Amino acid sequence: MSELSTETTAFIEGLTYDANGLVPAIAQQHDTGEVLMMAWMNRESIAETLRGGRVVYWSRSRKALWRKGDTSGQIQKLIELRVDCDQDCLLLLVDQIGVACHTGRRNCFFTAVRDDSPRIIADVIVAPDKLYEK
Amino acid sequence: MSELSTETTAFIEGLTYDANGLVPAIAQQHDTGEVLMMAWMNRESIAETLRGGRVVYWSRSRKALWRKGDTSGQIQKLIELRVDCDQDCLLLLVDQIGVACHTGRRNCFFTAVRDDSPRIIADVIVAPDKLYEK
Numbered sequence: 001m002s003e004l005s006t007e008t009t010a011f012i013e014g015l016t017y018d019a020n021g022l023v024p025a026i027a028q029q030h031d032t033g034e035v036l037m038m039a040w041m042n043r044e045s046i047a048e049t050l051r052g053g054r055v056v057y058w059s060r061s062r063k064a065l066w067r068k069g070d071t072s073g074q075i076q077k078l079i080e081l082r083v084d085c086d087q088d089c090l091l092l093l094v095d096q097i098g099v100a101c102h103t104g105r106r107n108c109f110f111t112a113v114r115d116d117s118p119r120i121i122a123d124v125i126v127a128p129d130k131l132y133e134k
Numbered sequence: 135m136s137e138l139s140t141e142t143t144a145f146i147e148g149l150t151y152d153a154n155g156l157v158p159a160i161a162q163q164h165d166t167g168e169v170l171m172m173a174w175m176n177r178e179s180i181a182e183t184l185r186g187g188r189v190v191y192w193s194r195s196r197k198a199l200w201r202k203g204d205t206s207g208q209i210q211k212l213i214e215l216r217v218d219c220d221q222d223c224l225l226l227l228v229d230q231i232g233v234a235c236h237t238g239r240r241n242c243f244f245t246a247v248r249d250d251s252p253r254i255i256a257d258v259i260v261a262p263d264k265l266y267e268k
Contacts, residue, residue: 007251028167038158082245082246082247085239102219109218
């Protein structure tokens with residue numbers, strides 16, 4: 001993996017992290033605009049994502065780097081990383097291999113309130129036991 | 135404003151809020167897919183958004199409901215509210231009037247890391263002093 005420039009390293013340091021050292025990161029499919037998921041990143045995961053070109057989050061439950069796709073094969077290739085005006089939220093333009101959601105759906109936002117009632121609006125594409133059978 | 139159904143009220147109660155009673159909410163322009171901004175909502179702002187059809191956030195700095203557009207006129211009409219698989223992040227499909235960002239840009243994610251360097255990639259559309267002159 002390549003080293004990051006002084007400017008990019010300063011950019012990462014300059015972000016506004018929460019009390020746990022994290023920022024929310026929205027993953028969006030770069031060509032269709034589909035919002036795939038939201039997860040969290042710390043300094044190390046941002047640096048590794050920018051160096052390696054593959055998205056790495058921070059898992060709050062496992063308290064460890066989460067190299068998305070290591071278990072499921074459903075990796076996210078980074079196309080571009082952006083930050084918002086307050087430097088406290090990231091937008092990751094990605095190329096999602098397969099499905100983003102652990103339920104086997106393409107994206108995580110598959111429940112919508114329609115006609116004043118919550119409804120499931122997307123089908124499972126890959127059975128979860130196939131995603132995690134390795 | 136209309137009252138919400140028992141199902142929708144239970145849906146709001148069933149979301150996973152953080153220690154401050156908030157969930158992150160991503161606003162996406164419903165027809166173009168542009169990710170506009172990320173802000174926070176509490177139970178009350180979600181209910182008011184669903185009842186009124188206009189997006190209301192919770193301002194963490196002002197510790198008050200933030201009826202987006204009350205000061206700037208740049209309101210967000212709600213098209214659909216969705217929640218993710220963990221019930222801890224919302225996706226708001228909206229119709230954004232004018233600009234979403236307080237800097238006068240269409241969306242808040244106007245800084246990108248390109249060629250290992252952070253760069254401003256979007257122009258100001260409305261001068262901020264015009265947005266807040268009222």
